[in-house]
Amino acid sequence: MFTVEVKVGLKKGVSDPEGANTHKSLELLGFGEVKEVKSLKLYRMHIEADSKEEAVKRVEEMCMKILTNPVIHTHEIEFL
Amino acid sequence: MFTVEVKVGLKKGVSDPEGANTHKSLELLGFGEVKEVKSLKLYRMHIEADSKEEAVKRVEEMCMKILTNPVIHTHEIEFL
Numbered sequence: 041m042f043t044v045e046v047k048v049g050l051k052k053g054v055s056d057p058e059g060a061n062t063h064k065s066l067e068l069l070g071f072g073e074v075k076e077v078k079s080l081k082l083y084r085m086h087i088e089a090d091s092k093e094e095a096v097k098r099v100e101e102m103c104m105k106i107l108t109n110p111v112i113h114t115h116e117i118e119f120l
Numbered sequence: 121m122f123t124v125e126v127k128v129g130l131k132k133g134v135s136d137p138e139g140a141n142t143h144k145s146l147e148l149l150g151f152g153e154v155k156e157v158k159s160l161k162l163y164r165m166h167i168e169a170d171s172k173e174e175a176v177k178r179v180e181e182m183c184m185k186i187l188t189n190p191v192i193h194t195h196e197i198e199f200l
Contacts, residue, residue: 041155047162062163062187069185073168073178075121080162082127083142086155098153106145 042087042095043120046107049080054112083107084120092119122167122175123200126187129160134192163187164200172199 050056059079066074089095096117103115130136139159146154169175176197183195 049164059163063165065186066182069182071178071182074182075166075168078164080164082160082162083139084129084158084160085143088153088155098151102146102149102151102154105149107142 042089042092044085044087044095044099045118045120046083046085046099046103047080047116047118048083048103048108048113049078049115051112051114095119122169122172124165124167124175124179125198125200126163126165126179126183127160127196127198128163128183128188128193129158129195131192131194175199 056079059077062079063074063077066077085099087095087098089098099117103117104110108115136159139157142159143154143157146157165179167175167178169178179197183197184190188195
């Protein structure tokens with residue numbers, strides 16, 4: 041059993057209003073040291089697989105089929 | 121300059137319909153090996169600070185003030 045994190049973010053050039061607004065709000069609250077904020081979606085899942093390679097392969101399939109929209113999203117897969 | 125990831129999740133006992141629905145959809149699509157899905161929010165930010173300790177302190181303040189609702193959310197801070 042593996043614990044996998046899938047981070048789904050926006051591709052470069054796709055606007056990220058949530059990140060931009062969070063940044064603006066942080067600045068208004070006095071956190072001027074924050075230089076950039078990006079907003080991402082994180083899925084943390086438990087998955088049964090024989091190996092890490094097999095798990096990555098299956099998670100990539102999940103990303104293609106349902107977790108991301110490849111037109112606008114990028115994704116990163118990490119093991120905990 | 122540090123790159124910090126803030127992972128905002130739901131406390132134990134708080135229902136996570138997005139995670140549950142993602143899990144259900146994955147099962148319906150044939151990914152029966154997935155045993156649990158949790159949905160979290162991820163903020164990736166660049167922050168200027170003199171030290172990691174100082175950065176953590178400031179990010180904790182941001183979490184208290186705007187990034188999380190401490191009644192229902194937990195958060196994790198990680199450096200990239």
